[in-house]
Amino acid sequence: MIAVDTNVVVRxxxxxxxxxxxKAPRLFEKQDVFIPDSVILEMEWVPRYAYGFMPDxxxxxxxxxxxxxxxxxxxxxxxxxxxxxx
Numbered sequence: 001m002i003a004v005d006t007n008v009v010v011r012x013x014x015x016x017x018x019x020x021x022x023k024a025p026r027l028f029e030k031q032d033v034f035i036p037d038s039v040i041l042e043m044e045w046v047p048r049y050a051y052g053f054m055p056d057x058x059x060x061x062x063x064x065x066x067x068x069x070x071x072x073x074x075x076x077x078x079x080x081x082x083x084x085x086x
Contacts, residue, residue, distance in 0.1 A: 001032040006042040009035065013043075013061045014051060035065070 004027070011017055012024035027033065047053035047061060 001034050002027075003034040003036060004039065006039045006046060009039055009043055009065060010046050013047065013064060016051075 007020075008024055008027065011020040012028070015021040043061065043065065044058055047058050053061070
């Protein structure tokens with residue numbers, strides 16, 4: 001399983017960078033993907049402010065993401081505060 005960042009998910013949903021957009025679906029098809037809580041939260045902010053998505057379009061984007069079969073979402077109780085900083 002690999003983790004993806006917001007950039008990968010935004011490319012998948014917007015298709016604004018053709019080269020990255022072409023790669024994003026293949027990533028989700030080939031292996032299990034972990035989507036951290038922070039990415040789920042940023043998926044609302046980035047489309048709204050950077051792309052001007054309306055609320056209905058953002059909801060559609062979430063529906064599309066949550067419809068992917070090979071993904072795991074962030075787990076409660078697992079956050080950065082539980083990890084020591086060097």
